[in-house]
Amino acid sequence: MSNCELCKNPGGELIWQDAFCRVVLVDDLDYPGFCRVILNRHVKEMSDLNMAERERLMTVVFVVEQVLREIMQPEKINLASLGNMTPHVHWHVIPRFRQDKTFPNPIWGRSRRETVSLSLDADTARRLKSRLQSALG
Numbered sequence: 638m639s640n641c642e643l644c645k646n647p648g649g650e651l652i653w654q655d656a657f658c659r660v661v662l663v664d665d666l667d668y669p670g671f672c673r674v675i676l677n678r679h680v681k682e683m684s685d686l687n688m689a690e691r692e693r694l695m696t697v698v699f700v701v702e703q704v705l706r707e708i709m710q711p712e713k714i715n716l717a718s719l720g721n722m723t724p725h726v727h728w729h730v731i732p733r734f735r736q737d738k739t740f741p742n743p744i745w746g747r748s749r750r751e752t753v754s755l756s757l758d759a760d761t762a763r764r765l766k767s768r769l770q771s772a773l774g
C-alpha cells in the first residue's frame with residue numbers, strides 16, 4: 638500500500654475530503670475544471686461498495702457535476718470511471734466545451750484541434766473551490 642500513488646498523494650489539488658472520499662481539481666490545461674472524486678480506501682469496483690457507500694460516493698459526484706455546471710456552464714459534463722491503473726475506485730467529472738481539444742470525442746480520444754489554452758482563470762478557480770466546499774459541507 639505504501640507504493641500506492643493515491644495513498645501517498647491526493648492526486649490533484651485537494652478541494653474537499655472526508656473519511657470516505659475526496660474531491661481534487663486536476664491540473665490539465667486542456668480541460669479546465671476537470672475534477673476527480675476518489676475513494677480513500679482500496680476498493681476496485683463500484684459493486685464492491687455497499688448500497689449506502691455507492692449512494693454516498695455518487696452524491697459527491699453529482700454535487701461536483703452540479704457545481705461545475707453552475708460555475709462553468711459547460712456544453713456537457715462527462716462522467717467516467719476507468720481506474721485500470723489504481724486500486725482506488727474514482728470518478729472523473731469533466732466539463733466539456735465545444736472548443737476543447739477533443740470535443741465531441743471523449744477526452745481520451747483522438748484530438749480534434751490544436752490546443753487552445755482554456756486554463757481556468759484565477760477567479761473562476763476560486764469560485765469553483767469555494768462553491769464545492771460549501772456544497773459538500
Ligand SMILES: [Zn+2]
Nearest residue numbers: 641643644679
Ligand atoms: Zn492506495
